[in-house]
Every structure is written in C-alpha cells, then in structure tokens.
Amino acid sequence: MSETFVYAxxxxxxxxxxxxxxxxxADSAADFWSGVRGLLDARDAEEVxxxxxxxxxxxxxxxxxxxxxxxxxxQIGRRHGALGVxxxxxxxxxxxxxxxxxxxxxxxxxxxxxxxxxxxxxLSASTKHAGDPALDRFAVQYRGRQRFKNVSEPVELxxxxxxxxxxxxxLPVDPVCRLAVDPKQSLERRRYRGAEYVFCSEECAKxxxxxxxxxxxxxxxxLELRVSDQARDRVTERLQRAYRRGRIDQLELERRxxxxxxxxxxxxxRAVTHDLPRARRRINPWxxxxxxxxxxxxxxxxxxxxxxxx
Numbered sequence: 001m002s003e004t005f006v007y008a009x010x011x012x013x014x015x016x017x018x019x020x021x022x023x024x025x026a027d028s029a030a031d032f033w034s035g036v037r038g039l040l041d042a043r044d045a046e047e048v049x050x051x052x053x054x055x056x057x058x059x060x061x062x063x064x065x066x067x068x069x070x071x072x073x074x075q076i077g078r079r080h081g082a083l084g085v086x087x088x089x090x091x092x093x094x095x096x097x098x099x100x101x102x103x104x105x106x107x108x109x110x111x112x113x114x115x116x117x118x119x120x121x122x123l124s125a126s127t128k129h130a131g132d133p134a135l136d137r138f139a140v141q142y143r144g145r146q147r148f149k150n151v152s153e154p155v156e157l158x159x160x161x162x163x164x165x166x167x168x169x170x171l172p173v174d175p176v177c178r179l180a181v182d183p184k185q186s187l188e189r190r191r192y193r194g195a196e197y198v199f200c201s202e203e204c205a206k207x208x209x210x211x212x213x214x215x216x217x218x219x220x221x222x223l224e225l226r227v228s229d230q231a232r233d234r235v236t237e238r239l240q241r242a243y244r245r246g247r248i249d250q251l252e253l254e255r256r257x258x259x260x261x262x263x264x265x266x267x268x269x270r271a272v273t274h275d276l277p278r279a280r281r282r283i284n285p286w287x288x289x290x291x292x293x294x295x296x297x298x299x300x301x302x303x304x305x306x307x308x309x310x
Contacts, residue, residue, distance in 0.1 A: 003101070004065040004091040004127060005109040006045070008036060008072050009054035011084035011118040012178030019177035019204055028083065029053045035076045043068050048101050056109070058101060062131030065089045069121040070138075070160065077119055082180050084118025084173070091127040104151075111148040112157065115258065125156035135160075146258040147251050154254065172197070175215040176204040192216040193305060235260050235269050242276050 010016075010032055017025035029052070036055050037047060043064050048056040059065035069087040077085035090112055092105030108124070116122035122143070128135065138160045145154035171180045179200045183189075186198040188205035192212050199205040208215050236257055243253045259272045 002091055002130075003094045003103075003105055004059045004062045004089065004130070005048070005094070005101070005106055006057040006059055006065050006069050006072075007054060007088045007090075007109040007113040008057070008069070008085060009052075009113060011086050013053040013083060016083055016177045016179065019207065025053075032076060032083075032085075036072055039068060039071055039075065043071075048106070054110070054113070056101075056106065059089075062089075062091045062127045063134035065091070065127065066121070066123065066131045066134045066160075073119055073121060077180075083178060084180070086113055086116035086118055087121045088113030088116055088123075089121065089127045090124040091130050092124075108148065108151060108155065111151065112155070115146060115148075115157065116159070121160040123158045123160070125158065128158045144258060144261055145254070147254045157258075174198070174200045174204050176207050231269060232260050235272060238273055238276065242273075247276060 010029065013025065013029070016028065029050075032053065033050055033055050036057070039045075040047060040057065043059065045057050045059045045064065045068055048058055050056075057065075057068065059068055066089055069089050072087055073085055076082060088109050088111070090105055090109040092103070092108065094101050094103030094105045096102075112122050112124060123131075128140070141159045143157040143159050145156050147154045171182060173179065174181050175197055177200060181198045181200050183198050186200070188199035188202055190197045190199070190205060190208055190212075192208075193216055195216070197208065197216075199208065239248070239253055239256050239260070242248050243250070248256070256272050260269065
C-alpha cells in the first residue's frame with residue numbers, strides 16, 4: 001500500500017550542540033518535536049517516531065504531507081532563536097506492525113530530507129505527482145536525479161520555493177551555533193572582512209572572536225556570498241575530471257553534482273571538493289623571474305583586505 005511520510009529535522013544541530021552543550025541541545029530538539037506534534041491533529045497525521053533531532057510523520061495522503069512540510073517550515077523555522085528546519089517528503093510502499101512503520105519509503109524519506117537545504121521542503125517525484133493539486137500555490141524547482149546510499153536507482157527530486165525560513169525572511173544566522181537571530185534582539189555584533197555578523201549570545205561572540213577565519217566564511221551574515229552559474233560549472237568540470245582520473249566513482253559523481261546544483265554559497269561549493277587535489281597552476285616561464293614579486297603582491301593584498309575587515 002502506498003503511504004506518504006514526512007521527515008523533518010534541525011539543520012546545524014551538531015554545531016548548536018557544540019556551542020551550547022547537550023542540555024540546551026536536548027531542550028531545542030524537544031521544543032521542535034512539541035511544535036511539530038501541535039500541527040498533526042489538524043491534518044489527521046500521526047507521529048511515527050523521533051530520532052535524535054528528527055521526527056518522522058505519516059500523512060494520510062501526498063497533498064497533506066506537502067502541506068504539513070510547508071507548515072513545519074513556516075511555523076517553526078522562522079522564529080527568532082530557531083535552528084533551520086529541513087523537510088523531506090516521499091510517497092511509497094510501507095507496512096505497519098504494532099504501531100511501527102517499515103519499508104523503503106520510510107528510509108528514503110530521511111535521505112531526501114538530508115539532501116534538503118535549511119528552510120526547504122524537498123519532494124520525491126512520486127510525492128509530486130500524487131500531490132499535484134497542492135502544488136499550485138508554489139514555485140516548484142526541479143533538482144535533478146540524485147543517488148542515495150543503499151538505493152538502487154536515482155531519485156528525481158523537486159524543491160518548493162518558500163519564503164518563510166530565517167534566511168529568506170531576512171533574519172541572519174549566528175555563524176557559530178546556526179540559530180536564526182533577529183538583529184533587534186541581538187546585543188552582540190562583529191564586523192569581519194567587510195561583513196557584519198550578529199550572535200545569539202555573548203558566548204557565541206567570544207567563540208567567533210577566537211576563530212574568526214573559521215566562522216567568517218559561513219553564510220550567517222546578512223551579506224550572503226551567492227554563487228554564480230559559472231562557479232557551478234567550474235566545480236562540475238572539476239568533479240568530472242576527478243571521475244575520469246578514478247578519484248571518485250559514478251555514484252559519488254552524481255551525488256556531488258546534486259550538491260553543486262543545491263549550493264547557495266561559496267562555502268557550499270568548497271565543501272563539495274574539499275577532499276580533491278587542487279589543479280596545479282602552470283607558471284608562464286617568461287614570468288618566472290617576477291614570481292617572488294607576484295607572490296609578495298598577493299600577500300600584501302590579503303593583508304590589506306584583512307585590515308579593512310577589522
């Protein structure tokens with residue numbers, strides 16, 4: 001029998017735990033579960049289980065599952081002090097035994113959620129087709145076919161373009177713990193390399209002060225470094241070269257290309273190729289005598305940018 005499952009979790013939960021400790025992290029997860037449970041009765045949906053910071057829900061049909069995913073993002077993900085929420089929805093076969101649901105649909109739903117960006121509802125093709133009437137009020141973006149571990153065939157994915165999550169609603173994100181922060185409620189601010197960062201607490205600001213380069217590149221500032229189509233093409237070409245040279249297999253190539261398509265910042269793109277060797281730059285032999293001067297000029301420019309960012 002075909003069933004629709006919704007998997008919702010907190011993006012950045014590990015960073016939040018590291019920054020604020022286990023107790024506050026557990027409280028945040030419990031608050032998230034409570035918020036989701038408050039939405040279920042009105043849609044005749046049932047909680048299947050909670051796993052760490054995630055909750056799995058069975059919806060009565062695909063349209064209800066889509067609506068519930070949007071409501072979770074809208075009601076829980078846009079609040080000040082909230083972690084980013086991501087949602088995956090999949091429709092497939094599953095069976096129930098003693099109140100527990102088993103089947104490929106449950107497992108694939110969690111994989112789809114893991115591929116979603118914060119503030120995003122990501123659908124499988126089966127959910128999109130079954131829930132088409134519920135999609136009229138959304139802009140649906142095709143995300144291509146993506147492979148998942150222990151899933152034999154690639155899965156077609158579709159994303160709903162929402163404007164309810166923290167970043168879309170104009171709230172910057174604390175670069176240390178990844179909480180959404182209302183600038184009007186934040187007492188801690190820092191400027192680094194020309195961008196302003198706001199923090200949820202003095203503790204996170206102190207961590208940033210100790211390691212500004214570690215957190216300064218994150219998309220937590222109100223000025224987000226977006227990526228161009230040309231940058232995506234360059235990274236895709238680099239992945240294809242790595243595949244031709246045997247550094248990654250076909251499954252890994254498809255997985256990483258999917259990440260490139262979903263990348264929203266330069267940091268996202270860097271993460272896709274962080275473990276691949278960089279291409280060696282060829283030095284024009286005519287410029288070899290001037291190479292020390294070229295390197296000195298680069299160092300001076302970097303230092304000047306750092307000074308401007310203080």
